[in-house]
Structures are given as C-alpha cells and as structure tokens.
Amino acid sequence: MTGQRPIGPLTWLILAFIAAPLLIVVPMSFSTAPSLEFPPPGWGFDYYRAFFSDPRWLQPLLNSFIIALGAAALTMLLVVPASFAMVRHRFRGRALTNLLLLLPLTAPHIVIALGYYSYFGSLHLTQTYAGVILAHTCLAVPMVFLTLSAALKGFDRNLERAGANLGASPLRVFRHVTFPVLRPAFVVAALFAFVQSFDETVVALFISGRDAATLPRKIFDAMRTQADPVVAVVSTLLLAAVIAGVIGSRAWQRRRKRMNAIAFAPQ
C-alpha cells in the first residue's frame, strides 16, 4: 500500500458534493425544528417517535413492504423459469423474447407510468396492491433476468449430470444440486427486485393512489402539503434499508464466489 497518494482536496470536494444530498437528511431527522431546516437548531428523537406512532406513516410503510415482497416473489416466479429457458434452450423467437424481457430497462419510467395509469384504470387495478405489484414486477424483470442468466451461464452442467448419474431424478437434481448451488444468485436477484420496488416512485405516484400508497409516494405527498420533518426520518430509514440491502447482496455475492470458485474452475 506504500507509495499511494492520498486523496486531494478537490477530490474530497467532489465526493462531498455527491454524498451531501444523501447525507443531509440524516442530521435533519434528529432535528427539533418545526419544519425542514438545515442546520438543525437542536437535536432529539421527536420525529422518530412521531413517525412510529402515526398510522398515516405506518400504513404506507406496511404497503411498501407488502408490495415489495409481492413484486419480488412474482418476479422470481416468472424470471427463474424464463432465464433457464433462455440460457439452456434454443428456440424460435428467442431473440425477440430476450428483447422484450429487457425492454423495461430502456423505456423511460414516466412513459411506463402513463401506460399503467391508463391501462390499469380500465382494468380497475389502480389504487390496488395487485396493480402496483404487477407494475413493479415488470420494472424488476430486466435486472433480475440479467443477474440470474449470468449465474446460470457460469453454472457447471456437469454438476447436474453428476447428480443424475448418482441416481437423482431431474426434480431431485434441481432440489439437491442446482438450487443449492445457485441459491446465492437467487437471493441476490430477489433482493434486487425487493429494493427496486421499495425504491420506485414514479409509477407509484401514478397508480398507487391512497389505498396502496407506498412510502416514497407518501413522502412526496407530505413534502407537497407541509414540508413535514418526519420526511427526513422516513428518508433516513429508507436510505438505511437500501444500504443494508446492497451490503447484504454484496455479502451473498462474495459468498457465492467462494462457494462456486471450485465448481466453476476446478483445479
């Protein structure tokens, strides 16, 4: 490590510029000010107490969890078989399928949101959990698909052959070999879908309504009406949750690399 130059003042400035808007909400959440202001005039946990005792905040928090879990589950249910089919089989229409699976990645969120707003309206799916879950699933598909198919491409098919050779039926090969070996990738993919849904704002603004309002939508509403400092608390919690999610998935990925180092590159 010797001989490395320390980070210069200009670099620090740029880094601070990037991180400041993220981190400014953290001190504000411990503020005693009656409305959002920086720097805080005093410190306390008043707004944390307010957040955790107010059903108008707790309901969206619960909604967000329900929707994120639902979206993650539905995404996995659809994308796991899809990625197996795409990686392991050659069939007519495969290129088109690939394009469609990745489409939500390229389409602007606001366009997608408008589409859902008018389309789900006629299906009576706006302002319902089902509607938001469906929309978030669609948005999570590309990343989950990319994650899973990368893991599948690196999976040594000889492990499955060995399983069959040792007496396991195809179903038991999946249960005892394929799934356990790929489990870290499955967990990372599901976390992706969960975080993506928990984080998503534009589509939620358009279709979640009052009944299925998610946390980001509630924050937006709260800001528009009263600049309620509880927003800083929610933002801090959201930030903490996402960071925990990212760190968690990184840890799983490292574990997966360790686990599979031997399966993928035996020596």
Next chain:
Amino acid sequence: MTAAADLNAERRAAHYLDIVDVVKTYDGIRRAVDGVSLAIPKGEFVTFLGPSGSGKTTTLMMIAGFEDPSAGDIRLDGRSLVSIAPHRRNIGMVFQNYALFPHMTAADNVAFPLLMRGVERTEQQRRAAAALDTVGLASMANRHPRELSGGQQQRVALARALVFEPDVLLLDEPLGALDKNLREQMQVEIKHLHRSLGITTIFVTHDQSEAMTMSDRIAVFNNGRIEQFAAPLEVYARPATQFVGGFVGDSNFLDVVVSDPLLGVARSSVVGELVTAPSALTAGTAARLMVRPESFRIDAGSDPPEGRWNHCSVRIEGSVNYGDSVLVIGRTGDIPIRLRLSGSDAMPLRERDTVRVRWRAEDSCLLAR
C-alpha cells in the same frame, strides 16, 4: 446344462457391456460417432484412447445416458440401456472436472448416491466413511471440495462413484488436471481399486502412456470410429492401421510395395528388399512398413543373432539425450528415421556420421496405405 445354454452364458459374459453399431450425429450429416461396436466382458478395464473429437467422450456420454445414440444399441448384461434415464442406470462416473457438489462436505458428496437410493441415514454415513477410507481420505470427511487439493477431490469423486456399487465405472479423463507425479500415483491406485473390486471400467484418455499402463484392452478411436480394439502390447507391436501406429508410441514409416505377404517381404525404392511380419495385404499393394525407434540396433559388422534381419544406413542429423536412452534423428535416403539407442551405443555417434543399423523382421509390420 446343455451345450447351447453353456455357449449362451459364455457369450453373455463376454458381452457384459455391449455397444452395437452406435451412431451419434447432431446435425444428421457429420457423425461424431460413426458405427462403434464393442463387446466388453465383465470386470475388464477398457481404455478409450484417441485425439480430441475422435468420439471417445461422446461414446462414454451415451453409455452414461447424457446423450442418446442416433442409431444402434447399448446393452448392459443383456438389457438395452437406450431408453433408460441416466439416474436409473446404476453406472458410476468420475467427471473430468470431478463435478463435486460445492455446497456439500466430502462425506455428504459420497453419501449422495446412497441418499438418492433411500439408504437409511446411519447406514449412509457408515458406507460413505468406509468409501472415503478406501481412498485414504477418512480424515477429510468434513471438508468442502474447495478445501481439498486436486488429488483429494479426485479421490472423493472416485469414492462417490463407487460407494453405490455400480455395474460399470466410467472415468472421463480423470487424471488430466493432475501434475505428473500425482498422475502416476493415481494410475496405480485406480488400477489397484479395479483389481480389488473387479468392476467393469471404461477409462477415457488421450494420453497413450496412460492407456498402456492401465488397460486390459485399448479401443483406439479416430474420426468417430474404432481403429483397433486389442491388448496394449498388441496395439503397440501390431497396430491395425497407420493411425494407430502413429498415435500410440513413436514410429517410423517406410513406403513399400508388398511382394510376398505370407512370407512378409516388401520392397522399398530407397532401402531395397525388406523382411517383416506376415500380413493380410495382397501382393503388389502399396503399403507402409512400420518400425519402432527402439527396434533398431547398431550393425557393427558382426553376424547378427539367429533370425531374419533388415539393414540400412542412416545419416545422423541430431540427437536428444533422455538419460535412460538417446533419441537419434537422421535420414535414410530422404526418409526421416528416429532411432532410440542405449547411451553406450549412441556415445560414439556424431552428427553427419553415417551409421549402419539393423532390425528384426518381427519388429516391423505392414500397414495399408
């Protein structure tokens, strides 16, 4: 027992694993395996030897059930395997990269086939431990594959393939990833295991010395066909084709025309009349005469021992000293010749010298051109 039944039982024993006219094609045109037939008796150690792409691994995969033959049949002890799923075949296999389950300990890897067969838990553990003990890894039972060396992983894979007492053991280039010393040690151990268990074994390799040291018989593959299926010494001394002669061991080829196949006489435009082992070729056909480099002796002018001998002069162009022998490279006429001589025979030879050599008629043979 009647004579007919006796004969039938005999036939069945000789055809324990019976591969009949097997063809494998992926596109309907090119044949990866092109009409392979092999009858392997129970308990025999057979090596599939050949270059990559010769069809040896594809044939192995069809025996294991991971590929379906496009035509032909594979029978084990009289019943066809072709429509049987791989997991119902009761055939053990060691994969080229071992394919150990990375999420299981060595003991769980070895117990896996027993778990799949519904063996009771304590019995699983007992048999897995015994199998690991057989391959000398009793102390490594609780390690994961990533915590084992290549040689140890290889042994776990071997224990796992044998613990359920399969009918046939398949080994797909299992020694390729090991260093030379470990490879030789594993050759001996695999051979020893084969001898003590008496299990019918098929060993795939492209390494001819491995095939030589380990096999009861060698099937030499080339272009999806079997060029020869015989005992190692026969493959070496009497190769059936020029490909076998060139692939197995080092060899010299001289273009000749057969004069008398029964007496083993042929004529070379460069060396003149040559005597060789009798051949099935007809008189007048163009053929190649094969001589191994170690068959040559220095012709010091004294009378040779009893027998029919050939003589020729070789102009020396260079030599490689291996310690136990010296490879001398030269030419007779314009034909390149490789001689393997003892150190004391090679010592006086110098580059650009011409040396007289001789070889015994039985140490050469005629191959169709």
